[in-house]
Amino acid sequence: MSSTGRSVGPSAPKRAAEPWIRANDPLLADAAREWKSAYVHIPFCARRCPYCDFAIVDESEVGAGGHDRYIDAVIAEIALESNFAPLDAVNFGGGTPSRIQPHQLGRVLGALKSRFGLAPGCEISIEVNPEDWSHAFAAGLVAAGFTRVSIGAQSFDETILGVLGRGHASTLPGEVVASARAAGFASVSVDLIYGHPSETTMSWEETVTTALELHVDHISTYALTVEPGTVLSREVHSGAPRPDDDIQADRYEQFCEASAAAGFDRYEVSNHAKPGYACRYNLATWAHGEYLGFGMGAHDHRWGTRSRNHRRLDRYYSDISEGIQPRLGSETLSTVEQDRDEFMLGLRLAAGVRLSPFARRFLDGDEGSRYLDAGIIRVDAGRLVVNDPMLTDAVARESLSLSAGDR
Ligand SMILES: C[S@@+](CC[C@H](N)C(=O)[O-])C[C@H]1O[C@@H](n2cnc3c(N)ncnc32)[C@H](O)[C@@H]1O
Structure with missing residues (x-):
């Protein structure tokens, strides 16, 4: 236990880094229930993807200095937090955390470390968009302490990338995986979306084959969901075809079979990992572990209370400037x-x-x-x-x- 952290539960075995532990092992799920995590929400995106309803901010609206202001606010929010426990996992999600420079992300990590402490083997993960990546960015993340990267590949078919409104070429995620390996990330993951009405069985098959050929450690696969208020939802209401449940079920099964043959275990509905590479943060949240949430729209669960932060940046900033936790709501x-x-x-x-x-x-x-x-x-x-x-x-x-x- 660090001098700054108060232990709120029994110390748990740290298994995620042990290569012989399969991601679906019940002992791992038991351990994950005791892990303590932190989530940091980075809301900035270069643009909103047509299917996305996450709490985001279009960068063009924040202007120069917007990132520094946000990072300062998150650090101020961390300082407002009660003692917790040394962290077993930290996850930077979004939005698009890769819009922020590594040294700025490192400042947030430094604040988490000095406020709560990091447990030995703490997993520090970040979601990135392929088009933001460079070797220098990768080196900066590793130097700042990041150990795991989750790459928003979504598809390896140019047509599908186009209809998903993505800004990268289908070959780019493969280059990012190689660069992340070279930079020294301990764990590399890709995100995929399946079941867009434009997707064919063959297109999905090729995406799955390409993802498996990259030899990543972890793959998250999400069925395309039509979320209310999104561009996709408006298109569907105007008569565009909606994703078909049966086809999505077939695509999912296809992925599960191919990934199992390649040595992945499904440990959660959407998450698959090779032995030793289950994402601690994912496992802990699904196993009902406690986590702190920082940043606009972040959620938080500890000591029998669930809270969520303001989803509007101006409300988030105004609470922080008054020195109060930026809560939209809480329930015990x-x-x-x-x-x-x-x-x-x-x-x-x-x-x-x-x-x-x-x-x-x-x-x-x-x-x-x-x-x-x-x-x-x-x-x-x-x-x-x-x-x-x-x-x-x-x-x-x-x-x-x-x-x-x-x-
Ligand atoms: C926080 S989001 C975006 C992270 C990153 N900025 C990106 O675009 O890859 C995390 C993941 O959620 C998934 N996702 C978001 N909205 C979705 C939707 N409506 N249907 C299915 N998957 C979705 C995507 O796979 C995405 O990579």
């Missing part, structure tokens, strides 16, 4: 509600979720028995596991009726 959860959250999140883990009193009530009820009998879920080594990841949301929805009675 009862023990039953915490068990329910752990259940809903943990259903997405391939290792499943611990049999809490909430999980046992679900199993004992009509829905649970029905799903058990139908082979949709199973109980394995003291955990409830969804056998078919595509049915995770359906099982979660059933359990909502159970929680409605608890309020």
